[in-house]
Amino acid sequence: MKESHLAYFYSGDDGLxxxxxxxxxKKGKERIREFIMIRLDIEEGGNQKYYTYxxxxxxxxxxxxMVHKTSEGNDQRWIYIPSIDLIKPISADxxxxxxxxxxxxxxxxxxxxWTEDTHSLKGEETLDGKAVYVIESVPKKKYKGFSRKVxxxxxxxxxxxxxxxxxxxxxxxxxxxxxxxxxxxxIPTITVRTMNNIKKGGHTTVSFNKISYNVGIKxxxxxxxxxxxxxxxxxxx
Amino acid sequence: MKKIIYLTAIFLxxxxxxINAELYTDGYVQGLFGGQLNKDNPTKSDQSVSETxxxxxxxxxxxxxxxxxRIDFVYDGxxxxxxxxxxxxxxAYLKFRLGSKLDFKVGRQILTWGTGDLIFxxxxxxxxxxxxxxxxxxxxxxxxxxxxRMEYYNSLGSFSFVFSPTFESNRLPTGEKLSxxxxxxxxxxxxxxxxxxxxxxxxxKTFKNSEFAxxxxxxxxxxxxxxxxxxxxxxxxxxxxxxxxxxxxxxPRMEIHGASIRGAKFGGxxxxxxxYYNSKDDPDGDNPLMPNSSVSGMVGFERQVATGFTVNLxxxxxxxxDYNYFVAEQESxxxxxxxxxxxxxxxxxWTKMMSDETVTVSAFxxxxxxxxxxxxxxxxxxKYSDEIKLTIGANVFxxxxxxxxFGSLDLNDxxxxxxxxxx
Numbered sequence: 001m002k003e004s005h006l007a008y009f010y011s012g013d014d015g016l017x018x019x020x021x022x023x024x025x026k027k028g029k030e031r032i033r034e035f036i037m038i039r040l041d042i043e044e045g046g047n048q049k050y051y052t053y054x055x056x057x058x059x060x061x062x063x064x065x066m067v068h069k070t071s072e073g074n075d076q077r078w079i080y081i082p083s084i085d086l087i088k089p090i091s092a093d094x095x096x097x098x099x100x101x102x103x104x105x106x107x108x109x110x111x112x113x114w115t116e117d118t119h120s121l122k123g124e125e126t127l128d129g130k131a132v133y134v135i136e137s138v139p140k141k142k143y144k145g146f147s148r149k150v151x152x153x154x155x156x157x158x159x160x161x162x163x164x165x166x167x168x169x170x171x172x173x174x175x176x177x178x179x180x181x182x183x184x185x186x187i188p189t190i191t192v193r194t195m196n197n198i199k200k201g202g203h204t205t206v207s208f209n210k211i212s213y214n215v216g217i218k219x220x221x222x223x224x225x226x227x228x229x230x231x232x233x234x235x236x237x
Numbered sequence: 238m239k240k241i242i243y244l245t246a247i248f249l250x251x252x253x254x255x256i257n258a259e260l261y262t263d264g265y266v267q268g269l270f271g272g273q274l275n276k277d278n279p280t281k282s283d284q285s286v287s288e289t290x291x292x293x294x295x296x297x298x299x300x301x302x303x304x305x306x307r308i309d310f311v312y313d314g315x316x317x318x319x320x321x322x323x324x325x326x327x328x329a330y331l332k333f334r335l336g337s338k339l340d341f342k343v344g345r346q347i348l349t350w351g352t353g354d355l356i357f358x359x360x361x362x363x364x365x366x367x368x369x370x371x372x373x374x375x376x377x378x379x380x381x382x383x384x385x386r387m388e389y390y391n392s393l394g395s396f397s398f399v400f401s402p403t404f405e406s407n408r409l410p411t412g413e414k415l416s417x418x419x420x421x422x423x424x425x426x427x428x429x430x431x432x433x434x435x436x437x438x439x440x441x442k443t444f445k446n447s448e449f450a451x452x453x454x455x456x457x458x459x460x461x462x463x464x465x466x467x468x469x470x471x472x473x474x475x476x477x478x479x480x481x482x483x484x485x486x487x488x489p490r491m492e493i494h495g496a497s498i499r500g501a502k503f504g505g506x507x508x509x510x511x512x513y514y515n516s517k518d519d520p521d522g523d524n525p526l527m528p529n530s531s532v533s534g535m536v537g538f539e540r541q542v543a544t545g546f547t548v549n550l551x552x553x554x555x556x557x558x559d560y561n562y563f564v565a566e567q568e569s570x571x572x573x574x575x576x577x578x579x580x581x582x583x584x585x586x587w588t589k590m591m592s593d594e595t596v597t598v599s600a601f602x603x604x605x606x607x608x609x610x611x612x613x614x615x616x617x618x619x620k621y622s623d624e625i626k627l628t629i630g631a632n633v634f635x636x637x638x639x640x641x642x643f644g645s646l647d648l649n650d651x652x653x654x655x656x657x658x659x660x
Contacts, residue, residue, distance in 0.1 A: 023593065031593075031622065032623060057623035057624070058263040059626070059657075059659045074459075074501070083376040084347055084375070084379045085346070085348055085379070086349045089461075089501065090506070091501075091505045091506050091540045091541045097541065097545060101590075101593045101594030101595065103593075144544075202593070223456075224454075225388070225390055225395065229340060232298060236259070
């Protein structure tokens with residue numbers, strides 16, 4: 001599980017990508033979020049820093065967002081609203097809350113640390129012609145996000161191809177699928193992914209464009225200075 | 238002063254085009270319509286606001302710097318003939334870096350610092366309370382000012398310096414759309430006659446009357462620590478000067494020394510901020526026409542109490558120095574109500590997001606137990622699509638006395654509806 005977590009959330013030492021999020025409601029109405037995401041791993045499998053610059057829609061454009069993620073789970077988040085020149089720390093207690101109104105939670109975007117769950121191998125199968133491990137994860141501490149998660153992990157890339165989230169009544173509530181995997185800079189990467197919200201209806205598809213790894217991102221980008229002044233070296237519209 | 242303008246002009250017209258820049262534009266169109274809830278409000282119209290606004294944003298990003306501008310064009314249906322069309326440059330600044338440690342932002346800009354949620358102690362950058370009370374978007378609470386901001390970063394932290402060559406006052410109710418309190422006549426507005434159009438004497442536009450603000454900020458573990466300084470004027474015309482036709486409201490000189498700390502604690506965010514207001518025109522507190530010095534402190538805490546539901550609570554205490562002089566002055570004028578030595582303000586914000594964050598219900602209350610007044614803000618926002626947003630809201634003021642902060646706005650209760658199209 002650790003290996004899969006590292007393959008999925010810690011690809012390379014840093015990452016830079018153009019992200020397009022399509023949020024589809026139960027009634028089929030579409031909303032689009034476009035942003036640039038910069039990630040830096042401070043230590044492999046440990047602390048990480050994320051920087052997000054919103055491009056679309058225009059009512060959130062130029063807003064920047066920063067997360068300092070620690071493996072102990074006490075993350076820090078900040079948002080900068082340029083129209084009022086305001087930096088605001090955000091209470092990061094509820095990691096299960098939606099990321100920008102999508103079906104992905106904060107934790108789905110940046111990853112839940114593997115040490116927070118107990119993992120067991122349930123078997124080996126073939127999914128869409130690929131050999132996978134079937135792994136069940138149960139939170140050690142009671143968790144709102146799921147009470148049980150079943151992951152189908154590709155033996156070759158160690159990436160999750162499918163994840164099923166069950167609630168406390170053991171009903172399937174959310175389903176994750178890796179829709180497209182590409183090899184970028186020698187690293188297998190899920191470039192299109194979908195979270196299907198079975199309980200509520202609707203789904204969110206995220207596609208990653210222009211991904212690059214190991215671009216030499218410096219840690220000072222993840223400070224208030226750059227929150228106010230986006231690093232133009234990486235951020236073009 | 239002229240030199241600076243010439244240099245800026247040279248910079249803008251000669252250097253900027255050289256920068257290999259990319260240009261982006263977007264903006265919105267918005268209709269805002271509001272009605273007064275109180276028939277007795279002495280304003281001219283029973284509508285609180287009726288306007289259509291176009292905001293154009295332009296951003297030009299180059300390798301050496303960036304230029305940002307936001308310009309508002311407004312049609313005001315309540316204004317007199319010839320004055321219905323208005324426009325304002327909300328932002329027009331140039332941002333660039335010198336070396337690796339110095340950041341500059343030069344031009345008309347919105348400035349914010351401090352920790353409070355709608356309580357400002359060390360942030361005395363210009364505010365627009367008229368917009369705030371009428372239901373315009375939150376961003377309009379901040380009024381723009383012409384300034385040069387320099388930020389220097391080193392291992393100790395960040396040093397910010399803001400220099401505003403001309404004084405920019407807060408925008409307060411003038412009697413036009415919102416009534417205000419007049420010490421001799423009570424609550425008044427222009428509906429009672431042109432003489433009730435509020436007018437204060439702004440400081441002359443001289444170098445001596447410029448504003449200067451500074452901040453030092455440092456991250457210490459999970460906490461952000463800051464120290465502040467300001468030299469300029471009270472942003473509200475709370476002083477009086479003897480003029481030929483009676484007493485004229487003026488903006489007294491003052492200085493602020495303050496500090497704040499903010500960080501994550503108890504599963505949420507907490508903040509603590511304080512400031513000492515040194516009233517330069519009344520150092521001993523014995524001038525009845527000028528405000529006394531004071532010290533103000535606040536503590537706040539915010540946390541998410543359920544998914545998509547955030548609540549915060551703030552408490553502010555403001556102590557006036559040389560209070561005995563103030564009491565004597567008030568008694569001699571026969572005042573029926575005047576503030577306590579320590580004035581308290583409690584606020585709370587409740588925000589609930591629903592339906593994939595397309596619906597936001599928000600309430601904010603200011604309440605002062607000793608001034609016996611409150612201000613309640615409510616709004617519901619529905620994002621129909623990425624482009625279209627519908628909002629309804631209300632502003633309600635009440636107070637036992639007409640001369641308190643919110644009691645003086647008592648008759649301005651209003652409801653509004655707003656439709657925004659983002660492009």
